[in-house]
Amino acid sequence: MLSQKTKYAFSALTYLATHAGNGPVLIEEIAENRKISKKFLENILLELRKAGICGSKKGKGGGYYLIKAPADIQLSKIIRLVNGPISLVPCVSLHYYEPCGDCADEKSCKLRSIMMDVRDSALQILENRTLADLLD
Amino acid sequence: MLSQKTKYAFSALTYLATHAGNGPVLIEEIAENRKISKKFLENILLELRKAGICGSKKGKGGGYYLIKAPADIQLSKIIRLVNGPISLVPCVSLHYYEPCGDCADEKSCKLRSIMMDVRDSALQILENRTLADLLD
DNA sequence: TATATACTCTATAAATAAAGTAGATTATTA
């Protein structure tokens, strides 16, 4: 399941997307409108900024803003960043690979090959859906 | 990601499947062969039994055994039982539905409809793969 | 340049979930 943090990230990003063009948006404004703890949201937005998904400006008139068009922000990217791997097992993860150590040989592991199929079918969707698809 | 417990469940069930026909298998035997804490495995097997996936017998000559053919045990069933929902959000779960409360209207929620697609594509695979597919 | 503003950073606390453990109990076999 997606963590609460991930759902907050989606919520904050769609807020930014629908309020684009009027300059940066205050963390506080997003927090109030989307019912997210301001301090927690600070962490999330910072993470999104470091990943190049949004930009920020300090001081008066500052705030957060999207750095790319919503249609260029894949849901898979947001999920990976905030939630973690999309795969169900680490030995199949494209971005967070780890040997699982449960099987003798990864290449011939039956569970692994099924989990690759599941991963691919999820990615097929999540790589082709973007922030733009979340807007009304 | 699948929990360690879920991976243990797969491991124990494949052990049972490959040792079928010689009568019940001791928890201890599975635990030793599959490197699982015996006490933890007890909990897991009990859960699998209560869900009708395997049966057990007490006393001498007792142990655990599969109650159905491996080909009749869907991976989706095992995952749901031990790991929880297959969906990424509760408002889309077929077996663990809960309103997520994050959106105003569930029916028109864009994220929800994407998450339904992800769920369906995962189920397409996990409902059609069984314990038999995990055996060598 | 002083001041208010608003994001940034590091650290920690609290809550929840996952993993693992203990020991008494019950059913079965021989």
Next chain:
DNA sequence: TAATAATCTACTTTATTTATAGAGTATATA
């Protein structure tokens, strides 16, 4: 009745998630 092996309830430990605190830094503008 003695030995065996699953069952049940409860608890402990560890890890993760969620949330909070407060000092620090950059910016705008008067």
